[in-house]
Amino acid sequence: MPMKTPYADLPLERLFHEHPHVRDFLAALGLAELPAGPTLASCLAALDEERLEDVGLERQELLARFAAYMEGVERLLRPQRATIGSVTVIGGRDKSGAAENFTLELRPGEVTCIVGPTGSGKSRFLADIEWLAQGDSPTGRRVLINGAVPDPGRRYAVDQKLVAQLSQNMNFVMDLSAEEFISLHAESRMVAEPAAVTRTILDLANSLAGEQFTPATPVTALSGGQSRALMIADVACLSSSPIVLIDEIENAGIDRKRALALLADRDKIILMATHDPILALMGERRLVFKNGGVARIIATSAAERANLARFEEMDARLTAVRHALRNGEEIAGEF
Numbered sequence: 364m365p366m367k368t369p370y371a372d373l374p375l376e377r378l379f380h381e382h383p384h385v386r387d388f389l390a391a392l393g394l395a396e397l398p399a400g401p402t403l404a405s406c407l408a409a410l411d412e413e414r415l416e417d418v419g420l421e422r423q424e425l426l427a428r429f430a431a432y433m434e435g436v437e438r439l440l441r442p443q444r445a446t447i448g449s450v451t452v453i454g455g456r457d458k459s460g461a462a463e464n465f466t467l468e469l470r471p472g473e474v475t476c477i478v479g480p481t482g483s484g485k486s487r488f489l490a491d492i493e494w495l496a497q498g499d500s501p502t503g504r505r506v507l508i509n510g511a512v513p514d515p516g517r518r519y520a521v522d523q524k525l526v527a528q529l530s531q532n533m534n535f536v537m538d539l540s541a542e543e544f545i546s547l548h549a550e551s552r553m554v555a556e557p558a559a560v561t562r563t564i565l566d567l568a569n570s571l572a573g574e575q576f577t578p579a580t581p582v583t584a585l586s587g588g589q590s591r592a593l594m595i596a597d598v599a600c601l602s603s604s605p606i607v608l609i610d611e612i613e614n615a616g617i618d619r620k621r622a623l624a625l626l627a628d629r630d631k632i633i634l635m636a637t638h639d640p641i642l643a644l645m646g647e648r649r650l651v652f653k654n655g656g657v658a659r660i661i662a663t664s665a666a667e668r669a670n671l672a673r674f675e676e677m678d679a680r681l682t683a684v685r686h687a688l689r690n691g692e693e694i695a696g697e698f
């Protein structure tokens with residue numbers, strides 16, 4: 364049964380005006396030039412056999428391909444953030460098989476920190492969330508979305524990923540400028556004004572990075588802190604994934620506090636492995652890992668938050684020393 368799409372029957376000018384990406388779709392098939400016609404359906408109907416042979420598709424297949432493409436685009440554009448009100452993690456067992464006995468509900472805008480010694484299971488926990496584990500990982504944990512088992516399509520979807528990962532190492536292999544790189548992403552996400560969004564992301568990234576870069580800076584020339592800042596701004600503004608997993612925002616010349624606030628502001632559910640005292644205390648809670656299991660859940664108390672101000676002061680002083688070191692100054696006297 365061939366798939367039908369109303370888009371093929373729109374007046375051609377309107378189709379191209381409202382959906383400029385259709386031109387890219389056609390160009391990719393070698394159909395940038397089409398026989399004249401009032402609608403795409405009529406243009407495709409007028410294609411001669413020879414051109415169809417060049418494309419390698421039957422006429423009906425071509426329409427079905429177009430319908431599937433437009434459906435994919437619609438899915439991409441459909442807002443999905445509103446559909447996530449909570450993520451629930453139901454405890455499984457630690458490495459010795461002892462039950463974890465916890466049920467944890469995470470909501471948009473909340474930051475949950477993950478702490479514990481090396482090998483205690485922090486990355487495993489993040490992986491359980493990334494894959495929406497259903498008792499089928501070594502921990503036996505289960506993850507619910509909006510209080511229910513997510514449908515399997517959601518679990519394996521690549522275009523509507525629930526989870527975005529910000530990992531430590533950003534290795535760019537493409538030879539693009541920062542502006543080209545981000546605008547390519549903005550265009551692929553089909554945002555209404557890719558140029559404006561790109562500018563916002565570059566500005567945000569620069570406000571997070573200790574040292575500035577220009578839109579023309581090649582991504583391969585960005586420092587560790589700059590590329591990290593760029594990825595954080597990109598995830599905050601362009602990713603539709605409602606859950607963000609962060610494996611430590613290290614102190615690589617980046618305003619960690621602002622970065623975290625920026626992500627939380629966008630109503631994302633944030634899980635972050637960190638032992639940075641300021642970031643850890645900015646979170647709503649900390650999950651303490653031992654022997655592969657969650658040993659304790661500590662809600663950040665008012666008393667802990669009171670310490671935060673003092674740690675921020677200490678951090679500002681250390682930042683000043685770091686700055687002075689970077690500038691080749693001597694570190695003597697009052698700091």
Ligand SMILES: Nc1ncnc2c1ncn2[C@@H]1O[C@H](COP(=O)(O)OP(=O)(O)OP(=O)(O)O)[C@@H](O)[C@H]1O
Binds near residue numbers: 484488
């Ligand atoms: N509950 C569990 N049951 C069985 N295996 C587990 C469990 N939790 C973690 N593991 C396994 O233990 C190993 C160490 O865990 P993981 O890498 O998550 O630790 P980590 O805290 O992230 O360590 P690091 O800080 O060094 O990165 C991994 O192979 C992981 O799959």
